[in-house]
Amino acid sequence: MKNNGDGGGYFLMLLCNLYYKINYLRPHYLLLMFLSLLFAVYLDASVNVKATVDKNKVTIGDKIRYTIVIEHDAGIQVQFPELGGNLGEFEIKDYKIIGPKTKLYFSPLWFKKKVVTEYRYIITTFTTGEFKIPTSTITYSGDNGENKEIQSGEITVFVESVKPTDRDRDDIRDIKPPVGIPRGWFFYFCLIFIPLLLIGSGLGYLLYRQKKEVSFFGEDKKKPLPPHELAYERLEKLEAMGLIEQGKIKEYYIILSEIVRRYLEDRYKIPVLDRTTNELYRYLRQDTDMDRKHCSLLKEFLEECDLVKFAKYVPEEEIIKDDTSTARKIIDLTKPSI
Structure with a gap:
């Protein structure tokens, strides 16, 4: 029992000593945390890259919107690569560049200006399977002129074939019969009236010419x-x-x-x-x-x-x-x- 009592008193003494040190050193800890936060803000990434797609699962031939957004400080020079041959199994159908635009962002100590440029691509593929859109490497340089690189990260896209329906068959279907054209009274009217009109016009012209000939040559034949x-x-x-x-x-x-x-x-x-x-x-x-x-x-x-x-x-x-x-x-x- 005595050993147990002495052990409990020693543990209580240690807790009191720790409590004293924490209370005594609290201002120093706060200052250290403030300096760390300030350093973190200072070391905040000067270039951010985000790559997204509007859908990760598509049917063969579907169009996918592939977007790359680059944010950087105003003093940073960014060089964006050409993506024509860097999309693996995908091909670019259309593209659009939005920006650069300047936006204000709130950081823990002040507002920061960022330049935002958005690259939008319409891509597609005609091959089924699981494909990856490769990473895009963006080169940038700061005030000191040192070149650095940052990558967008690769994206996985699943491409499926067109799903068969209940009406689809494995064999080749026969040619459909010709579609009939509705035939109302106007069709039969034209079918009868137009030939009669043409025949009547031809006969009328022949009679007219014959009449003219008779009027000129008829009398003197006698x-x-x-x-x-x-x-x-x-x-x-x-x-x-x-x-x-x-x-x-x-x-x-x-x-x-x-x-x-x-x-x-x-x-x-x-x-x-x-x-x-x-x-x-x-x-x-x-x-x-x-x-x-x-x-x-x-x-x-x-x-x-x-x-x-x-x-x-x-x-x-x-x-x-x-x-x-x-x-x-x-x-x-x-x-x-x-």
């Missing part, structure tokens, strides 16, 4: 005149119509070439109206007694008429008169000799 005299009479009738003065040059040449063609048909008793210029030229040279020089003159005349009728060629008035004289000359050269 006259018992030789082909050349009838052709002369028609040429005079054409000139008296005043088509040139009215600006109807194409209509004038249509009738002019028709007069010559009808004359040749009556003169040589051959079908002329349905033949082209080249066909008529070859036929007259081979199967008639028409002189070759006269055939060449006829071909040049009909080709001139074709230019006006089909190629929208508008000759001058003197050329029109010359072509009319050529028509008379062809009739003069080919009419039967008395």
